[in-house]
Amino acid sequence: MVKFEQIKGFIFDLDGVIANTSLYHGQAWHQLADELGVTWTEDLANQLKGVARMDSLNLILKAGGKENDYTEAEKEKLAAKKNENYLGLLDSLSQDDILPGMKEFIEDLSAHHYLVSLASSSKNSPIVLKKLDLAKYFDGKVDPATLTHGKPDPEIYVRGAEVLNLKPEECIGLEDAIAGVKSINGAHETSLGIGDPKILNEADLNFNDTSEVTLENIKKAMD
Structure with a gap:
């Protein structure tokens, strides 16, 4: 060193x-996972920490066995929806x-x-x-x-x-x-x-x- x-x-x-914005990120991803029918777990939440938006989305889809269910364009829309959720939560920051x-x-x-x-x-x-x-x-x-x-x-x-x-x-x-x-x-x-x-x-x-x-x-x- x-x-x-x-x-x-x-x-x-x-x-x-x-x-504490990681808390807001977690809440926003949790909202999206619920909408996609993917079970939210502590392990999944930890995997998303520090990971870029699209990579996080792919981890969620993989966790639910849905990684092949969406086109790239559809994934972009899902990521944008998560971001809208996040920005809404940021209003109170x-x-x-x-x-x-x-x-x-x-x-x-x-x-x-x-x-x-x-x-x-x-x-x-x-x-x-x-x-x-x-x-x-x-x-x-x-x-x-x-x-x-x-x-x-x-x-x-x-x-x-x-x-x-x-x-x-x-x-x-x-x-x-x-x-x-x-x-x-x-x-x-x-x-x-x-x-x-x-x-x-x-x-x-x-x-x-x-x-x-x-x-x-x-x-x-x-x-």
Whole structure:
């Protein structure tokens, strides 16, 4: 692992890392699964974490044995319907939805002149950051529409470093999902997993909760 002193930038996932929007995503997918007659399970919900929209839809269809029941055009309509459900749920989003300690951590990064970018699979991430009043702290954002591959492919985190003009080894990526941690590791960046260390056991650094994520704690963990 690189030394803390080498780090110049932080690359954030959004859902489940910065804010509780993962809850809204789950509710929106659950609504669609119910409409499609696919049984919603905790295992299925976990599989969708950090995964791009169309990939998530395909996982739901596969879980219900319906992967061959829809054309690509029909799948696009289903994904759009999920997004409408999600945007409706986002109407109530506010700064109260920022996860514990994350606003303070992001502000601290800015105060110490670290560069910050967003590597979210969600096309709605700019809307979310604006509602949370955090957009001003981000020096760059990866547009998921420009990506060829979704997480766990490393492309999004490679791009997350590029938009900051930093080398991969100069960056720490923050994730709460297995697919995201694999993406960070594949990009040869330092991975910081937030959540159960038994599940996120491939992460270079691990914190059980967002409230533990501070520059001081990261430095201690890396030294």
